[in-house]
Amino acid sequence: MTMFDASLLLDPPAWPAAGYAGLADRIGRLLGTRGDVIFVQAEAVVALEAVASSLAAPSLKVLNIVTSPYGGLFGGWLRRGGAQVTDLVAEPARPVTVEAVKAALDAGGRVDAIALVHAESASGILNPLEGIAALAKARGSLLVVDAVASVGGHPLDVDALGIDIAVIGPQKALAGPAGVSAVSVSAKAWALIDRPGAPVDSVLSLLDQKRGWLDTGRGALPGTPPALEFHALDAALARIEQEGLENVLHRHAAAAAEARAGLAALGLEPFETGERASNLVTAVALPDAVDLGRLTALDIAVKAELTAGVGPGAERLVRINHTGRRADPAIVRATLAALAQALHRVGR
Template structure:
């Protein structure tokens, strides 16, 4: 018996390379793009371990949990790490980065998360990139949550290592990811004796066994289903138009934010300024006396498919996430989420204005 997920023809090297080329066009980059055969944590960790080590002084910008993880990896590599911790309700600024370079001119590596879906903020990468470029530091960017929701332009921003994943705004699979690598970053890896080699974390292995050979023979069997799903999701973005996809996410964010404010009951945006709020997901602060995780659980009881989640770790008590990305970047998903949250708040005896919230959300959708 046949099955659509089984008995597939082998994925050729030429087709694999064509998917890489399409991802490169999505990022408007001329850098090498490597599709890694695993979730985005694979190239995120591999890129740090490949380029950082003893002698590296790294500025690690923390605007959410992933920034904290990057600092751990950098320290594990032997790098000297200067953490710039920014309150999760805001974004980093170019002035903060400039001040860090002034205080620590030895910084040669900067790690930054573009958009933190976990905290709902987005950082001004173009402005920060200008500062990093002035100081000739290597620039590492996690754009997993931002790609497809807002512009991601490694070449224009001077990003040396840009990691993306397809599982959020791109609406694709989680099992493969990609990284664009500048010539400077390749040179840094080649000169780093501690860079992973003959390892699943190794970007150098992909360069030597895949890129340097003209992308004629794959170094190992590819994750076929995930590659086909990635190809399909890029095709869909191309058909819709990247600007259209990004506009849909911006509208979902604006509608969710406006609707939550109008809903009342003390519910408010977690990220204070709308311009610092990520289009990929909106985070909300639960009303005083309400545990966010309990409120979300009650809202999901009406429909477990709603794109709602509580914040992770300690944030579970105060943060609600509306994950309006990918297939959920729609007016219907925003409306259903506001309705479920309104009902859960009303059950607790709080005064909500659901009609006003839905109206505000509809008016904010642009």
């Protein structure tokens, strides 16, 4: 194993103040939006909490779709800010259906905002974003999407779908850094965020980002931006631009197809398939006789990035990671071979 020389990361040059706007514009093109794109100088879960904290108000009524622990967290952050939240909880570890969302909207009266996760790496499922977006548009509801896992792995056209807030992190399909994230914000969303009594002077305040960066001409970011993270973000975006977004999307779809075909060859069934399955992760339910903890602790499983599912309903799942640079058929085949060997070692 080759050891990485971490000293090469020390003393990086500062990212130029005039360069942040260019990065934001490149992310906007990636997302298909002409709306504002702002940076949160932290991992994407902080950006998600910032969105919830910035939107939440006692007058806000939200339909919060829960298909993993992350949706539950988002609803809790909204409630903390006083919002009136109705959780639509899908079958554990499974995607929600458009019919269930429509029924919840029809039963709930006024709904100011709908929030959901697009693709769930926790269990390898994909929520029906297009259908939910159509429902939100028809009712005039704000649409908030956690696209941290899906950006680069699934088509995501923010303006065409009418997404008002999209949160992304570069560390998944874009194969970039985890320490900086981005949020696209529509004019409709800003109208709810920029209000008297909104959170300010906080890392969880999107309004601070608007007033301290957008409204001042998009020069230097407030605070002390992490130079290393922005250089890495620039490199990740450049790599995506060079490959071409359509090619990146195709690569992830091909890797997912390879994973599901390989599981069939092993006599195993993917947890989800077709339009309900994510291109980022393929999950498989293990037979009851297999000790999940023992399997995932094997060196061969660790090296191949075979990991346990996360959250209710995912307790017996093993996830095959084909995200980012791992979205490669050769890597998928090697991972499947590792899964077969690991299963053999635990007596399967």
